[in-house]
Amino acid sequence: MSKDLAIEISHLFKTYRDADRPAVNDLSLSVEQGDFFGLLGANGAGKTTTLSILCGLIKSSSGEVRLFDKDVNTQLKEIKPMIGVVPQEYALYPELTALENLQFFGGVYGLEKKQIAEQIEGMTDILQVKDLLNKRIARMSGGEKRRFNLMAGLLHRPKLLFLDEPTVGIDVKSQQIIIDFLRELNREGMTIIYTSHLMAEAETLCNHVAVMVQGRKLCDGCPSALVAEAGVANLHELCLNLMK
Numbered sequence: 146m147s148k149d150l151a152i153e154i155s156h157l158f159k160t161y162r163d164a165d166r167p168a169v170n171d172l173s174l175s176v177e178q179g180d181f182f183g184l185l186g187a188n189g190a191g192k193t194t195t196l197s198i199l200c201g202l203i204k205s206s207s208g209e210v211r212l213f214d215k216d217v218n219t220q221l222k223e224i225k226p227m228i229g230v231v232p233q234e235y236a237l238y239p240e241l242t243a244l245e246n247l248q249f250f251g252g253v254y255g256l257e258k259k260q261i262a263e264q265i266e267g268m269t270d271i272l273q274v275k276d277l278l279n280k281r282i283a284r285m286s287g288g289e290k291r292r293f294n295l296m297a298g299l300l301h302r303p304k305l306l307f308l309d310e311p312t313v314g315i316d317v318k319s320q321q322i323i324i325d326f327l328r329e330l331n332r333e334g335m336t337i338i339y340t341s342h343l344m345a346e347a348e349t350l351c352n353h354v355a356v357m358v359q360g361r362k363l364c365d366g367c368p369s370a371l372v373a374e375a376g377v378a379n380l381h382e383l384c385l386n387l388m389k
């Protein structure tokens with residue numbers, strides 16, 4: 146594995162119990178350090194399943210996944226401090242305030258109270274949620290919850306961040322705040338792996354994308370090169386063609 150790779154996946158398969166086809170079907174893929182990578186596909190394509198295997202939440206049926214040249218199956222303990230995970234479903238406790246949630250998650254990562262406070266201070270301004278820290282999650286809008294969900298995965302400043310559909314179902318302002326923040330994190334050197342079915346968003350954000358259809362990777366590369374090669378107008382059109 147090259148030193149510059151953040152992720153190397155070879156011949157990955159995942160078949161859920163009682164399923165009639167694999168959710169991930171022979172996926173091989175490499176992501177370089179510093180990439181803003183988009184894993185794209187329609188509902189049910191296998192994006193969340195792939196992401197869950199990559200960050201060690203579920204086990205694959207077969208195949209190999211290495212993060213920073215460490216095996217996810219056997220070296221997860223060493224990998225965990227380097228990665229952050231922002232799930233599609235909210236990870237936050239609804240009855241706790243945002244601050245209480247962040248303090249809890251910071252503690253899970255083994256951070257000192259002071260470190261947690263510094264991280265919160267740094268992120269609340271950029272994400273425009275400073276006034277909401279003492280509000281209970283249950284009383285927040287989707288866009289507010291998304292921003293705190295994101296913060297919870299970033300408290301320990303991971304080298305590699307996994308995000309599952311971070312901007313779905315929220316208003317354009319919240320979307321833009323999150324996008325700008327992710328761009329900045331990537332500029333600072335964080336490798337970002339994000340899943341989406343929002344093709345226009347992925348096209349502007351990502352330097353590398355892969356398109357999955359029914360568990361299989363149909364193409365991967367730089368969005369502009371893929372679009373040019375296929376002779377189509379944009380990523381949206383490319384994906385529509387691939388899904389036919």
Ligand SMILES: Nc1ncnc2c1ncn2[C@@H]1O[C@H](COP(=O)(O)OP(=O)(O)OP(=O)(O)O)[C@@H](O)[C@H]1O
Binds near residue numbers: 191192193
């Ligand atoms: N826990 C599970 N048990 C059984 N089947 C599952 C499970 N989770 C997902 N699947 C199935 O695996 C396939 C891939 O699902 P997955 O959630 O990975 O897709 P996705 O691309 O993330 O979709 P979405 O855009 O809707 O989030 C689907 O057919 C889904 O029904």
Ligand SMILES: [Mg+2]
Binds near residue numbers: 192193194233309
């Ligand atoms: Mg999903």
